[in-house]
Amino acid sequence: MFNAAKKLTQSDDPVTRSKVAIVDDTGSYTYAQLLDDARKVRGALRGNTIKGSNIAMLMPNGYEYAAVQWGIWAAGGAVVPLSPMHPERELEYFITDSDARHVICHPTLQANLKPVLERLGGTVQLMSSDEVMRTSETRDTKDTEIDENQRALFIYTSGTTGKPKGVVHTHASISAQVGALHKAWKWSTCDRLLHMLPLHHIHGIVVALYGALWAGATAEMMPRFDADRVMDRLIDGHQDITIMMGVPTMYTRLLHAITEMPVKRRQAASLAVRRLRLTISGSAALPTSIFNRWEAATGQKMLERYGMSEIGMALSNSAIDPASRAVGIVGKPLPNVNVRLVDADGTDVIDQPDKPGMIQVKGPNVFYEYYGLPEKTAKEFTSDGWFITGDVGARNADGFYYILGRQSTDIIKSGGFKLSALEIERELLEHIDIVDAAVVGIPSEEWGEVVAAALVLQPGRSVSINELKPWCYERMARYKAPKAIRIVATLPRNLMGKLDKKAVKAMFL
Known part of the structure; x- marks a missing residue:
């Protein structure tokens, strides 16, 4: 840098x-x-x-x-x-x-x-x-x-499953991450990023700020995210913003701001966002409803990518082919990043379409260490040097990856089936009365685990488990439908909008 x-x-x-x-x-x-x-x-x-x-x-x-x-x-x-x-x-x-x-x-x-x-x-x-x-x-x-191999940056993990760990990146791993995104997203000196992310996480620091500065572009930085201020800037300011990055919660609030506008203002908002080269979402899974509503409101097909503190970004959809972007798809490996999928038997299943496997990554983008935790660091790598992400994913017949969730929290083992909490959440968010949803597995003597869902509803609405089940049965296999629900005012999330599944599970125990 x-x-x-x-x-x-x-x-x-x-x-x-x-x-x-x-x-x-x-x-x-x-x-x-x-x-x-x-x-x-x-x-x-x-x-x-x-x-x-x-x-x-x-x-x-x-x-x-x-x-x-x-x-x-x-x-x-x-x-x-x-x-x-x-x-x-x-x-x-x-x-x-x-x-x-x-x-x-x-x-x-x-x-x-x-x-x-x-x-x-x-x-x-x-x-x-x-x-x-x-x-x-x-x-x-x-x-x-x-020295390019000396420590450069600490990124602390969210700590939802234990104490936060200090993920250490070197100058070399940062350069590899930003250089790969520079090529994949076609950054140039003509770009102008509207930066509205916190600056303690890989998303705001490396992907956004470093991305712009590496390219010799301009980063226009907001002190904090404010949906109304973002839309005012895009509509009323110089039409020079080319890239915007956010988390799903931000795009939800931006959509709300747009829908509350008078008709003429809403049309101006649509035109302003449509002019952008890229709108990018990350840090948490983007719900189907937000992907579709964003495209309908702005004409922008959201670019999703996949990464984490330890590896930066590993997968990304195309920056130049919006038609290839689809709900739930996070793209293909970035330049110089190797990705494989490994099943429970240790077999690489990457060539088997839609076969789930643990996502493992190798490349110059991978972090150096968990600071002060040599045993933990070693444990997260295979004997042949692949980083074990803890995320389960699959690759479709066209070579695009999609994420099924964290093995520890988002893969629910029920009656011999392995269910994706993210998949069930996406379906639940299609319900007209459900604003937000978090799905977890809770212990069951009969099934091992059963699906439970914490739900945030539209104001003044109510949903019971008996009312929800028939709706679910029309959209998913019966064994995927929630067996228990909790209606809550808000869901527990960290500063980047990522669900705290440990806290959600505690609601049912």
Whole structure:
């Protein structure tokens, strides 16, 4: 990433040198400014023993986030991104688990950290971002020599099945991930990304922000997701946005915002979104209803892809062939990424159409380690070096992959059948009264497990299990239909909109 910026700023073309890298609520910033401010951060860190250290940062979404992150890299450190949305308990855990001894924090967020740092008794140094970016130590433009295989970025897992693990990526694995997406999604310097994702996860950091900056494109960053503000920007702003990325929950809210508009405004919204080159959804399975409603409202056929913290993105639908995108399909392997499907007997079933298997991945995109957990890291790889994702999927006759769910939470073993919770959720979301759904398996002496569903309903509506069963029987095999339901106001989700299936299952136990 840092080298990509230097290449842009060292160009003989003055237009290239003045290319805008990031736009936020405070203004527009060129790649030359970004590189210069990153070196200021490096200069402020120079007095500390930084090379090879893990440095935490707590910054709002915006230009300074990128400048601080690049500055840590320029000083030879690894970045541990924290989120303003994390409670104190999680902030403390991420700082201590990563062995961070420095935290660079924006002045507006220091109150979040104060009680944490007090409990840590002075073992962690707080550095204010406004101070490190004011340093004048930028005359020496010789950056710290960085080994591409050294630690670069920590991404903490959601922790829904245990304590969050620090997924460590190297400069090499990040470059491999972003380079593959650059080719697959045809990123160019002409692209302008509307960035509305949190910046503590692989989606917001690597796929979105790094994707734009690697290409020499422009990232227009919103401080947080706001559906009305997104639509106002697309309709009333310059028609220069080309790419938008989000999670299914965001697209649900955008659709709601569109449907609430007066007719003329709704038509303008449809035209504005239709102009985009790509709308991309990830981090959670996209419901059938949202895929279809988004296309009907905007003319955009959503591009879905598949990945996770440990591997970045591994599969993606085509950026240039919208007709090949379909509900539930996450595409084909990205450049230089190897994917195979392995059944319970250890047999590769990739050449058997629609045969389920564990998704295993190998390639330069795969993470380096779970920090401080060598045994856990080794356990997640096969003897021949494939990373075991824990997700079950299949490949259809045309070579496109689809995901059946997490083996631990989304594959329900009932009466000898292996059922996909994601498949059942997609069907339930077609019900006119169901707004959101989470399907889990609960223990049964007779069947091993039975299907249970937590449901969020339209306001003022009600659904009983006896009313739901006949509807389900028309759409799925009887053994897939829920045997128990709970009506809830909201479903438990993490900051990226991913369902917490452990908490859902607890509703029935």
